[in-house]
Amino acid sequence: MAAMNLGSTGAEAPERIVRGATDAAAAGPEHVSEPTDYDAILLAGFGGPEGQDDVIPFLRNVTRGRGIPEERLEEVAHHYRHFGGVSPINDQNRALKAALELELASRGIDLPVLWGNRNWDPYLRDALTEAHERGFTKLIAIATSAYSSYSSCRQYREDFAIAVDETNLQGEIQIDKVRQFFDHPGFVTPFIDGVREAIAEYLREQPELSAETEIEVLFATHSIPTGDAARSGPDFRGFGDHGAYEAQHLAVAEVVMANAIDQLREAGVLGGAVGSGVSVPWQLVYQSRSGPPSMPWLEPDINDAIAALPAAGRKAIVIVPLGFVSDHMEVMWDLDNEAIETAGEHGLAAVRVPTPGTAAAYVKGLVDLVLERRDGTPVEERPHMTDLGPWYDVCRPGCCENARLGFKPAFSGIAP
Numbered sequence: 027m028a029a030m031n032l033g034s035t036g037a038e039a040p041e042r043i044v045r046g047a048t049d050a051a052a053a054g055p056e057h058v059s060e061p062t063d064y065d066a067i068l069l070a071g072f073g074g075p076e077g078q079d080d081v082i083p084f085l086r087n088v089t090r091g092r093g094i095p096e097e098r099l100e101e102v103a104h105h106y107r108h109f110g111g112v113s114p115i116n117d118q119n120r121a122l123k124a125a126l127e128l129e130l131a132s133r134g135i136d137l138p139v140l141w142g143n144r145n146w147d148p149y150l151r152d153a154l155t156e157a158h159e160r161g162f163t164k165l166i167a168i169a170t171s172a173y174s175s176y177s178s179c180r181q182y183r184e185d186f187a188i189a190v191d192e193t194n195l196q197g198e199i200q201i202d203k204v205r206q207f208f209d210h211p212g213f214v215t216p217f218i219d220g221v222r223e224a225i226a227e228y229l230r231e232q233p234e235l236s237a238e239t240e241i242e243v244l245f246a247t248h249s250i251p252t253g254d255a256a257r258s259g260p261d262f263r264g265f266g267d268h269g270a271y272e273a274q275h276l277a278v279a280e281v282v283m284a285n286a287i288d289q290l291r292e293a294g295v296l297g298g299a300v301g302s303g304v305s306v307p308w309q310l311v312y313q314s315r316s317g318p319p320s321m322p323w324l325e326p327d328i329n330d331a332i333a334a335l336p337a338a339g340r341k342a343i344v345i346v347p348l349g350f351v352s353d354h355m356e357v358m359w360d361l362d363n364e365a366i367e368t369a370g371e372h373g374l375a376a377v378r379v380p381t382p383g384t385a386a387a388y389v390k391g392l393v394d395l396v397l398e399r400r401d402g403t404p405v406e407e408r409p410h411m412t413d414l415g416p417w418y419d420v421c422r423p424g425c426c427e428n429a430r431l432g433f434k435p436a437f438s439g440i441a442p
C-alpha cells in the first residue's frame with residue numbers, strides 16, 4: 027500500500043483504503059507544476075438562477091447543444107420553480123468566497139478571491155474583466171467540483187478558454203487550476219464526520235438496529251453518460267470501463283467508510299477492533315440522469331437502489347452526497363425530496379449527510395491546495411487519502427475530452 031499523506035489536518039491515517047491503480051509516482055514531470063506567484067484566486071462555480079425569469083435562460087445556457095430532451099428540461103425547470111426560481115448555489119458560492127477570504131486573512135495570505143460562474147451571472151468573463159482591471163495576470167482557479175470527468179473538470183477548463191476569448195485576454199492572462207481534490211482531507215473529512223454522526227444517531231435512537239445488516243450507506247453522485255465516464259481522467263492509468271470518475275468515487279467512499287467506522291469503534295458505538303474491516307454495508311449510486319433514454323448513463327439510479335433494499339433486510343439508509351461540494355438544487359431536489367420520498371415509500375428510515383459547504387476543514391483544504399501550487403510543494407508532501415492521489419496539477423492533452431461534443435480548446439492543461 028502506498029503511504030497516505032494527510033498533511034496538517036490532524037486526521038489519522040486510515041489503515042486500509044486503496045482501490046485502483048498505484049502508479050501516481052509514474053505520472054511524469056507535469057505531475058507537479060512550477061512554483062508560481064499568483065495574483066488572485068478564481069473561484070469558478072456552476073451558477074444557478076436567482077428568480078423565475080432566470081430559469082429558462084439558465085437551462086438554455088447549461089444544455090446548449092447537448093441533446094437534452096425537452097421533457098427533461100421542463101421537469102428540471104419545475105424543480106427550480108418549486109423554490110421560487112432560485113437555486114441556492116450562488117449564495118453558497120458567496121458564502122464560500124467569504125469563508126476563503128477569512129481563512130486567507132487569518133493566515134496572512136494576500137490573495138484576492140474573484141468569483142465567476144460557467145452558466146450564470148456573475149460569469150467567468152466578468153471575473154476575468156475584473157482581474158484585468160485590477161492588473162492581475164496570474165490566476166489560480168478553484169472549480170467547485172472535486173472529481174475527473176468532462177462535466178466536473180474539462181468543461182470548466184474549456185469555459186476558461188471561452189471566457190479568455192470573450193474578454194480578448196489571449197496571451198495576457200494565465201489561468202492555472204488546482205488539482206482535482208476528491209481525496210484531499212479537506213473535502214473528505216466533512217463526509218467522514220457526516221457518516222459517523224448519522225450512524226451514531228440511528229443507533230442512539232434505535233438501539234435494536236443492526237448496523238451490519240439493517241443500515242446501508244448510499245454514496246450518491248451525478249450520473250454521466252458512460253462514454254464520458256470511460257474517457258474521464260488520463261487514459262494511461264487503465265481505470266476500466268467507467269474511467270477515473272467512478273474509480274475516484276469508489277476509492278473515496280471506501281476511505282469515508284473505513285474512517286467513520288474506526289471512529290465509531292473508538293467511541294464504543296460499534297463493536298469490533300479499530301481497523302478490523304468495514305462492517306456497515308455501502309454502495310455507490312447515481313442520480314440526476316438526463317439525456318435521451320437511448321444513451322447509456324452510469325447506474326444504478328439511487329431510487330432503484332433504494333427500492334431493492336428492503337428485500338436485503340435493510341431498515342435505514344444514510345445518503346451521502348459524495349459527488350457535490352454544496353447543498354445545491356441537485357441535492358435539495360434529487361436527494362432531499364425524491365430519494366427521501368422513495369425511501370419512505372419502501373418503509374426505510376432515511377437521512378442525508380451534509381456536503382462540505384463552508385466546513386472549516388474544506389475551506390482550509392482549498393487554501394492549502396492553492397498554496398501547494400504557489401509553492402510547488404513536492405508530490406510526497408501533498409495531502410491525499412486514497413492511492414489514486416495526489417492528482418495531477420496539469421491535465422494532459424485529451425484528458426476528459428468529450429466525444430459527443432468534439433474537441434474544444436481548454437486552459438489549465440498541457441497544450442496538445
Ligand SMILES: CC1=C(CCC(=O)O)c2cc3nc(cc4[nH]c(cc5[nH]c(cc1n2)c(C)c5CCC(=O)O)c(CCC(=O)O)c4C)C(CCC(=O)O)=C3C
Pocket residue numbers: 072073074075085088089092094098099102113114115170171172175177178248249250251314315316317349350354355356
Ligand atoms: C458531473 C456533474 C456535476 C458535478 C460536478 C459539478 O458540480 O460541476 C454536475 C453539477 C451540477 N449540475 C447542475 C445543474 C444541471 N446539470 C444539468 C445537466 C447535466 N449535468 C451533468 C453532470 C454534472 N452536473 C451532465 C452530464 C448533464 C447533461 C448535460 C451535459 O451533457 O452537459 C442540467 C440540465 C438539465 C438536466 O439535464 O438535468 C442542470 C440544470 C448544477 C446546479 C445546481 C443548482 O442550480 O443548484 C450543478 C452543481
Ligand SMILES: [Fe+2]
Pocket residue numbers: 248
Ligand atoms: Fe449537472
